[in-house]
Amino acid sequence: MNNDREPSRNAIGFALPLLIVALVWQLVVSIGLVDSSLVPSPWSIGRTMLGLLSPEPLILSYLVTSLYRMVVGFVLGSVIGILLGVPLGASGGLHKALKPILDFFISVPTICWVPLLLISVGMGDATVIIAVFLGCVFPVTYSAMNGVRSTRKDLVWAARGMGASSSRVLFAVLLPAALPSVITGLRLAVGYSWRALVGAEMLAAASSGIGYMIYAARAFYDVNVMFAGLVLIALAGLGMDYLVMGTLERRTIQKWGAVTKT
Amino acid sequence: MSAFFRHRRLATADWVVPIVALLAVWELISRSGIVDPVLLSSPTAAVGALFDLAETQTGDGYSVLLLHVLSSVGSLALALLLAVSVGVTVGILMGASGRVYRFLDPLLTVLMPIPGIAWAPIFMLWFGFGMPTIIAAGALAAFFPLAYNTATGVRSIDSRLLMAAGSMGAGRREVLLRVCVPGAAPSILTGLSLAFARGWRTVIAVEMVSASLWGLGFMIMEGREYLRPAHIYGGIIVVGIVFLLLEWLVVRRLERTTVERWGMRAPVEM
Numbered sequence: 001m002n003n004d005r006e007p008s009r010n011a012i013g014f015a016l017p018l019l020i021v022a023l024v025w026q027l028v029v030s031i032g033l034v035d036s037s038l039v040p041s042p043w044s045i046g047r048t049m050l051g052l053l054s055p056e057p058l059i060l061s062y063l064v065t066s067l068y069r070m071v072v073g074f075v076l077g078s079v080i081g082i083l084l085g086v087p088l089g090a091s092g093g094l095h096k097a098l099k100p101i102l103d104f105f106i107s108v109p110t111i112c113w114v115p116l117l118l119i120s121v122g123m124g125d126a127t128v129i130i131a132v133f134l135g136c137v138f139p140v141t142y143s144a145m146n147g148v149r150s151t152r153k154d155l156v157w158a159a160r161g162m163g164a165s166s167s168r169v170l171f172a173v174l175l176p177a178a179l180p181s182v183i184t185g186l187r188l189a190v191g192y193s194w195r196a197l198v199g200a201e202m203l204a205a206a207s208s209g210i211g212y213m214i215y216a217a218r219a220f221y222d223v224n225v226m227f228a229g230l231v232l233i234a235l236a237g238l239g240m241d242y243l244v245m246g247t248l249e250r251r252t253i254q255k256w257g258a259v260t261k262t
Numbered sequence: 263m264s265a266f267f268r269h270r271r272l273a274t275a276d277w278v279v280p281i282v283a284l285l286a287v288w289e290l291i292s293r294s295g296i297v298d299p300v301l302l303s304s305p306t307a308a309v310g311a312l313f314d315l316a317e318t319q320t321g322d323g324y325s326v327l328l329l330h331v332l333s334s335v336g337s338l339a340l341a342l343l344l345a346v347s348v349g350v351t352v353g354i355l356m357g358a359s360g361r362v363y364r365f366l367d368p369l370l371t372v373l374m375p376i377p378g379i380a381w382a383p384i385f386m387l388w389f390g391f392g393m394p395t396i397i398a399a400g401a402l403a404a405f406f407p408l409a410y411n412t413a414t415g416v417r418s419i420d421s422r423l424l425m426a427a428g429s430m431g432a433g434r435r436e437v438l439l440r441v442c443v444p445g446a447a448p449s450i451l452t453g454l455s456l457a458f459a460r461g462w463r464t465v466i467a468v469e470m471v472s473a474s475l476w477g478l479g480f481m482i483m484e485g486r487e488y489l490r491p492a493h494i495y496g497g498i499i500v501v502g503i504v505f506l507l508l509e510w511l512v513v514r515r516l517e518r519t520t521v522e523r524w525g526m527r528a529p530v531e532m
Contacts, residue, residue: 120298
């Protein structure tokens with residue numbers, strides 16, 4: 001989906017529609033067509049964000065906390081996902097035995113595990129990090145497994161025929177062949193983890209993080225803070241998807257000419 | 263049910279054995295007492311909790327579990343109805359006009375990474391607690407894949423088909439309904455299956471936070487409040503099973519009766 005979009009997109013073409021919408025939105029609120037206590041204007045959202053920045057950089061510290069949880073959970077989840085997925089793809093028996101279980105786990109929304117974590121681990125960082133981990137471990141396992149399984153059989157046979165050992169087949173043939181699928185899977189997993197992070201922070205973050213900020217604002221009916229949180233979530237989400245994962249994709253699989261589209 | 267099994271082209275044993283094995287190991291671990299029973303209840307306890315919930319009746323004599331399931335599925339259905347009608351319309355406009363595409367693409371790109379649950383506090387303020395908020399958040403989450411995939415589908419239609427229809431005297435309406443929509447159908451269905459998954463996740467998640475009284479998300483959260491892990495595990499099992507059933511019975515059936523029968527490419531899954 002994401003990958004199918006026009007590559008020829010310049011900064012002005014991207015920013016102009018956003019500016020137009022912001023202007024119209026500002027006008028509609030200023031004229032009083034909508035209640036500004038329900039829909040704040042872009043201007044007041046911006047002022048709120050500055051207010052959360054200036055005496056002490058509250059919003060920044062929330063963002064850093066959220067990103068820290070995201071990175072720890074995501075790195076753990078992707079490493080373990082790849083470690084699980086490769087044997088699942090390489091061994092027919094393991095695949096047969098564990099695929100139905102993986103199918104089930106992948107269809108359970110990550111947030112469903114949070115109440116269990118709240119009972120066992122309690123509020124705080126650990127629960128959120130585990131939720132992020134659970135958000136990405138299954139999709140990454142899946143994509144690593146599929147990548148290994150879809151390796152062309154003739155390549156494996158050729159390597160075997162030339163006397164490569166099993167471990168050499170794994171490292172020289174299967175893993176490189178699985179890489180495009182793994183990287184596409186990682187990019188998807190960023191989205192899953194990000195959603196898990198925000199959801200888990202709303203339910204389980206004791207006192208910090210962007211999800212916590214939005215959820216806490218509910219108690220004061222503070223729409224400005226809620227929208228400020230959404231802006232941060234959108235910016236951080238975009239940053240991770242386009243800057244980090246997009247760059248990774250361009251540097252690796254696109255450069256190698258092995259673009260896989262989902 | 264038989265269609266469900268046949269379609270997977272797997273012998274029943276192929277997936278029954280692993281699942282039963284998993285349940286057996288889980289039962290053994292929880293019976294052995296290695297893990298605190300407050301944290302890990304056994305599968306039999308989870309199923310027992312589900313039976314209890316199924317047998318508990320409301321004042322009107324309805325099964326509590328059934329009402330939770332129906333509430334979640336009903337919210338999802340309404341959310342998808344909204345998302346399909348708006349998403350496909352927007353997608354067709356984006357696919358048909360480059361200008362609309364260039365205008366809306368940045369907006370959707372910015373809004374799409376915001377998880378549905380993050381809108382919940384705002385929607386609670388706008389629409390009130392419970393169903394309206396759940397449906398609105400579910401619809402919003404489901405809207406994006408539908409709009410993008412419809413747009414991609416419409417853009418990928420062979421322009422010769424459009425010209426042929428035009429030269430044979432088809433009006434705009436006819437071109438739209440008889441060429442664009444069927445031509446984009448495989449893509450729209452891919453969008454629908456993504457929207458279905460996103461919508462379900464969001465509905466369950468928002469049920470947990472929006473102070474609703476019904477729904478599987480609420481049921482799971484209730485299990486947490488009363489420290490009843492068996493209810494939570496039972497809830498997770500039901501959420502997974504309902505999703506898989508709906509996926510195979512509704513989404514896959516729709517694919518089989520339309521695009522696959524028309525001989526168009528079966529949509530890619532993810």
